[in-house]
Amino acid sequence: MLTQISKWFSATPVPCPLCGRSSAQTSSKPPIPVRHPAARRVLSTLCASCLVGIPWIVAPICRVCGRAEDCQDCVRRKVRYYNRSRCSVRYDSLMKDWLALYKYRGHEKLEPVLAAMLAFAYERLNDELGSRNTYPFFHTITSVPLAPERLQERGFNQAERLAVQLSQWYGIRCRPLLARLRHTEKQSLKTRQSRVNDMMGNFAATSAVDSTDNLPNSVHRIILIDDVYTTGSTINECARVLKESSAPDSPAEIYGLLWARS
Amino acid sequence: MRIRGTVVEDKRGRELSAAVDLACQHLAGRALLREEAVQLLSQHLPDSTNGLEVLQLAALQGKVQLTTAVAPAPQKPWRLLRRSKQRLHCRRCGSHEDKMRRTYCAACGNMCAYCEACLTLGRSRECELLVIGAPDHSQVGLPGPAATPDLIQRWGLSPAQSAAAGAALQFISRPHAESATPQNFLLWAVTGAGKTEMIFPLLDAVLSKGGRALVATPRRDVVLELAPRLAKAFPNRTMTTLYGGSKERWESGDLTVATTHQLLRFQEAFDLVIIDELDAFPYHNDPMLQFAANKCCKKFGSTLFLSATPPAAMQRAAARGRLPCARVPVRFHQHPLPVPKRMAMPPATRWLSKRKLPSHVAKPITESIRRGAQIFLFVPYVRQVAPLVNLLRDCSPQLGIEPQHIDGTSSKDLQRADKVTFFRNRTIQLLVTTTILERGVTVPKSDVFVLDADNPLFDSASLVQMAGRAGRSAEDPHGRVYFASNSLTISQRGAIRQIRSMNRLARKQGYLL
Numbered sequence: 001m002l003t004q005i006s007k008w009f010s011a012t013p014v015p016c017p018l019c020g021r022s023s024a025q026t027s028s029k030p031p032i033p034v035r036h037p038a039a040r041r042v043l044s045t046l047c048a049s050c051l052v053g054i055p056w057i058v059a060p061i062c063r064v065c066g067r068a069e070d071c072q073d074c075v076r077r078k079v080r081y082y083n084r085s086r087c088s089v090r091y092d093s094l095m096k097d098w099l100a101l102y103k104y105r106g107h108e109k110l111e112p113v114l115a116a117m118l119a120f121a122y123e124r125l126n127d128e129l130g131s132r133n134t135y136p137f138f139h140t141i142t143s144v145p146l147a148p149e150r151l152q153e154r155g156f157n158q159a160e161r162l163a164v165q166l167s168q169w170y171g172i173r174c175r176p177l178l179a180r181l182r183h184t185e186k187q188s189l190k191t192r193q194s195r196v197n198d199m200m201g202n203f204a205a206t207s208a209v210d211s212t213d214n215l216p217n218s219v220h221r222i223i224l225i226d227d228v229y230t231t232g233s234t235i236n237e238c239a240r241v242l243k244e245s246s247a248p249d250s251p252a253e254i255y256g257l258l259w260a261r262s
Numbered sequence: 263m264r265i266r267g268t269v270v271e272d273k274r275g276r277e278l279s280a281a282v283d284l285a286c287q288h289l290a291g292r293a294l295l296r297e298e299a300v301q302l303l304s305q306h307l308p309d310s311t312n313g314l315e316v317l318q319l320a321a322l323q324g325k326v327q328l329t330t331a332v333a334p335a336p337q338k339p340w341r342l343l344r345r346s347k348q349r350l351h352c353r354r355c356g357s358h359e360d361k362m363r364r365t366y367c368a369a370c371g372n373m374c375a376y377c378e379a380c381l382t383l384g385r386s387r388e389c390e391l392l393v394i395g396a397p398d399h400s401q402v403g404l405p406g407p408a409a410t411p412d413l414i415q416r417w418g419l420s421p422a423q424s425a426a427a428g429a430a431l432q433f434i435s436r437p438h439a440e441s442a443t444p445q446n447f448l449l450w451a452v453t454g455a456g457k458t459e460m461i462f463p464l465l466d467a468v469l470s471k472g473g474r475a476l477v478a479t480p481r482r483d484v485v486l487e488l489a490p491r492l493a494k495a496f497p498n499r500t501m502t503t504l505y506g507g508s509k510e511r512w513e514s515g516d517l518t519v520a521t522t523h524q525l526l527r528f529q530e531a532f533d534l535v536i537i538d539e540l541d542a543f544p545y546h547n548d549p550m551l552q553f554a555a556n557k558c559c560k561k562f563g564s565t566l567f568l569s570a571t572p573p574a575a576m577q578r579a580a581a582r583g584r585l586p587c588a589r590v591p592v593r594f595h596q597h598p599l600p601v602p603k604r605m606a607m608p609p610a611t612r613w614l615s616k617r618k619l620p621s622h623v624a625k626p627i628t629e630s631i632r633r634g635a636q637i638f639l640f641v642p643y644v645r646q647v648a649p650l651v652n653l654l655r656d657c658s659p660q661l662g663i664e665p666q667h668i669d670g671t672s673s674k675d676l677q678r679a680d681k682v683t684f685f686r687n688r689t690i691q692l693l694v695t696t697t698i699l700e701r702g703v704t705v706p707k708s709d710v711f712v713l714d715a716d717n718p719l720f721d722s723a724s725l726v727q728m729a730g731r732a733g734r735s736a737e738d739p740h741g742r743v744y745f746a747s748n749s750l751t752i753s754q755r756g757a758i759r760q761i762r763s764m765n766r767l768a769r770k771q772g773y774l775l
Contacts, residue, residue: 106376106385108365155367155374155387 016047017109018098033058035123036169039116046113055090056120057261065232066121067261073192073231081239085256086128087229088121095260099227103158114158115165118225118259122166125255137221138255141167141174144226144238145203147183162259163225172223178238179206192231199237205245220250229258278319281311286325288514289395291474291531293354293557295331295384296391298527302512317393327394329353331386332362332375352377354386355526356553379550382506383526397530399561414463419456422592422773426451427460429588431467434534434564446565448580451590452599452764453570453730454704458488460590461536462495464566469499469516473533476518476558478525480545482506484538484702489519522551528558535565541573541723542701570730571723571760591768596775597739598765600732602712602725602758607746610641610714614649619657626744627692627711631663635741636685636708637692638699638731642717644672650694650713663691670694700727706735709742715754716747722756729761 013022029048032040033056043051062071066086074080089095102110126137143159151157160176167174182202224238239254246252288306289299300313307316320326335351335358349359357379367374370389377386386392413431414424426449433447451457461477468475477492479485482505489503500515504524522537522545537545537555545551559565572580580587593599607623630637641650651670658665669690671681678698684690686705693699697719710732715725725745732741745754768774 105381107378107381108376109363109378151368153369155369155385156365157368 014045016050017045017113018050018101019047021047034116034120036119038169039119042112042116053094054117055092055095057087057090060086065229065256065261066258077232077236079236081236081243082224082254082256084125085224085229085232085235085258086121086125087258087261088117089260091228091260091262099260103154103227106155108156108161111161112165114227114259115162115169118162118166118257119169121257121259122170122223125257136170136172138172138223139221140177141172141223141225142177142242144224144234145176145178145180147180149183159226162227163223166223166225166257177205177207177222177242178203195231196233199233203238203241205241218250219253220246221253221255223255223257225257227258228260228262229256230262232256278311278316281307281316282320282323282325285316285320286396288512289320289326289393290398291514291528291558291560292393292395293529294393294527295354295386296393298384299391299393305512325396327396329392329394330388331390331392332377332388335359350375350388352380352386353392354383355380355550356557357550380526383523394529397560413467416466417459417462419459419463420592420594420596420773422590422596422768422771423456423460423594426588426590427463430460430464430566433586434464434566435467446567446585448567448569448572448576448585448587449590450572450580450587451568451570452593453701453727454593454595454734455570455590456594457538457568457570457590458491459594461566461568464534464536465492465496465517468534469496474516474518474531475534475536476520476525476528476532477536477538478520478522478555479538480522480542480551481539481702482521485519485521488538492517492519522555525551525554525558528554530560531558533560533563535559535563536568537565538568539701540567540569541571546573571726573723589764589767591764591771592773593734593739595736595739596773597733597736598768598774599761600729600741600743601761601765602710602729602743602745602754604750604754604758605744605746607713607748609748610646610650614646614653617653617656619653619660623711623713623746624657624660626742628661630709630742631661631691634707635738636688636705638705638708638710638728639692639694640700640710640712640720640728641694641696642714642719644674644696647672647694647696654692654694667691668694671699672696673698697724697728700724700731703731704734705731707738707741708732708734709744711744711746713746714748715745716749716751720753722753722760725753725757726760729757 015022029044030051032043034040034043057066057068059068060066061069062074064074064080064084065071066084068090098110101107102114129137141163143157143163146154146157163174180202181204184198184202222242224235224242226234229235235256242254243252284307285303288302294302299317303313303316307313317326317328321328331354332350332352335349350362351358352361355377357377361377361379362375363378364373364375367387367389374388380386414427419427430447430449449457449460451460465475477488479488485503485505489501493501496517499517501517501519502510502513502515504510504518504520506521506523535555535558540546555565576585579585605622605626607620613620627637641647647670651668654661654668655665658668667690669681671678671693672695675681681690681693682699682703685693708731710728712720712725712728729743732743733739747754
């Protein structure tokens with residue numbers, strides 16, 4: 001009876017957007033490693049057991065791609081067009097499930113959660129470049145595009161959605177700079193070499209990559225967003241296209257920002 | 263040239279209309295999203311035909327209904343007076359506005375709602391097509407009441423079982439009024455009554471008249487266990503087994519065994535729908551699955567609910583005569599159900615942290631071990647399993663059992679299936695577990711202890727189910743059941759009352775040995 005009465009006065013438990021279980025108020029949650037208040041608010045809706053399961057990449061080993069272990073892809077790559085890229089989490093089986101739920105099942109309720117997780121990588125990248133106080137350090141956010149057929153089928157472009165959310169949180173303008181020319185098979189079904197070859201000539205710049213509100217002769221820093229980094233061939237190809245189409249008086253610098261590193 | 267053209271078109275037209283007929287046959291009683299329908303058609307039609315083309319022609323001929331998967335809900339008359347925003351509902355799973363989520367959709371270019379409730383079976387959204395096959399309104403002529411006895415005799419049932427099966431059979435072969443909606447029947451059989459055997463004559467009656475029957479249960483492992491038994495009982499019928507990831511997804515047979523989620527893909531398909539364990543998770547308290555169960559039954563079909571512990575609302579409806587019901591108050595071995603004994607015990611958290619087993623808990627456990635019974639020890643929380651196993655192992659000399667014969671399992675345990683097997687073949691004698699094993703596990707000669715039986719997680723249905731683990735075999739029909747708790751709750755009292763009343767009913771009807 002007493003428990004019944006106390007229930008009337010306690011806050012209604014909010015179900016965790018991922019597992020659907022309502023989190024107990026008392027259970028202690030692990031710290032949330034994101035600074036932005038909106039992103040923190042989103043992550044605090046997760047229950048403790050889901051929050052514990054997130055494999056954050058706190059200390060990247062590879063300085064180029066932000067992998068949490070030794071990385072052969074970055075050593076093997078001949079030409080790199082992007083400056084560096086950072087990822088929020090390791091792509092383990094739990095993260096695979098979450099992404100599948102969002103991307104393939106189409107559970108768009110998870111969108112803010114994934115965006116908030118991506119905010120972790122953004123803040124790390126920002127800190128690394130020593131730009132915590134020079135606000136905003138980056139000029140543009142863009143995302144890896146989806147082939148029109150795939151977009152039609154899925155109904156949304158996950159990378160673009162994440163980009164829009166980040167741009168709103170951090171006040172950086174979001175521009176669709178790229179278009180996908182060819183409809184390639186799903187990336188997740190291919191080997192490394194075929195991915196690299198496949199990506200060639202896959203993207204085109206939609207408009208001149210200009211930076212009108214920049215001073216001339218200054219660097220135009222672009223963040224390129226995608227969901228999963230596997231070999232980096234997509235990011236590299238996109239970066240090449242962006243660099244080549246950038247105005248000569250303000251050369252583009254591309255920074256990859258990805259949700260997960262496999 | 264013109265003549266040749268028409269000949270080609272004519273041939274193509276004939277092919278297409280043949281494909282339409284075949285498609286309608288396979289789509290009958292289905293409710294599928296566009297992509298699912300195309301998948302189904304590609305499996306059954308020749309490769310050269312375009313699934314969408316066939317669907318279009320079938321829809322134009324009125325043989326298939328094409329609608330949006332998420333549509334405006336019919337307005338309640340009193341809502342028309344108020345200016346309220348448009349309310350949507352999912353045509354496939356019946357979920358309402360609270361499960362709808364509106365997002366910008368690149369496929370239709372609008373803010374477009376999708377249904378969150380049935381997401382696991384493909385996304386149902388406003389710009390998505392739902393293909394509904396024409397329902398088959400033909401009524402199966404079922405055998406009249408005269409044929410009932412020999413239909414039942416064939417299956418070798420006990421007197422109590424045949425009485426209930428007979429009542430159910432009379433119900434499903436009742437004459438239908440023209441405006442009849444699918445009607446429900448409750449078969450309330452105690453734990454260990456042999457529910458599965460009772461459905462055989464019913465399925466037989468429907469299948470022998472060319473009807474389609476469905477056996478659905480909320481749990482996948484039950485489907486996998488049931489399918490071979492049914493296949494053995496009905497070797498001449500085609501059978502489809504449906505569950506998440508099943509290979510027979512787009513087949514249709516006379517008899518379908520499915521998890522309740524799969525029912526969302528059907529509409530007015532079956533003459534007889536049997537829902538087993540309707541009070542089990544996730545069917546219980548899920549309006550979506552209940553909608554699905556209602557939807558998949560034909561207009562003149564019948565739905566049969568099977569349960570040992572029907573939900574309170576259903577029990578009330580049965581008692582007031584609103585829900586036709588048959589009770590099987592006795593087990594197949596015709597001994598009364600073991601009545602749970604109350605046992606006072608301080609809350610488990612208190613003595614678990616002190617690592618001390620109360621002597622009045624240890625005593626009955628020791629007795630059960632001495633009589634050589636398998637012991638189920640139920641606790642409310644997963645986190646209590648490991649400490650309790652450790653404590654019991656420490657106390658094992660006092661209990662008179664080897665420490666390696668004590669083990670624990672829970673929903674988080676990956677070796678659960680192995681441990682249950684070990685428990686069955688008596689390698690483990692004392693198994694500490696949570697409600698995960700409250701149903702479906704049958705172990706001969708077993709005793710049951712429910713610790714902290716006053717915990718709100720144990721409602722009276724789960725207490726009855728747990729008590730139902732004891733005394734399942736004819737060799738040891740009088741297993742012991744203990745509810746150990748600090749206080750006597752309504753659930754415990756209700757469970758004991760329910761077991762006693764079933765025993766009383768059995769005695770009155772003369773089913774007991």
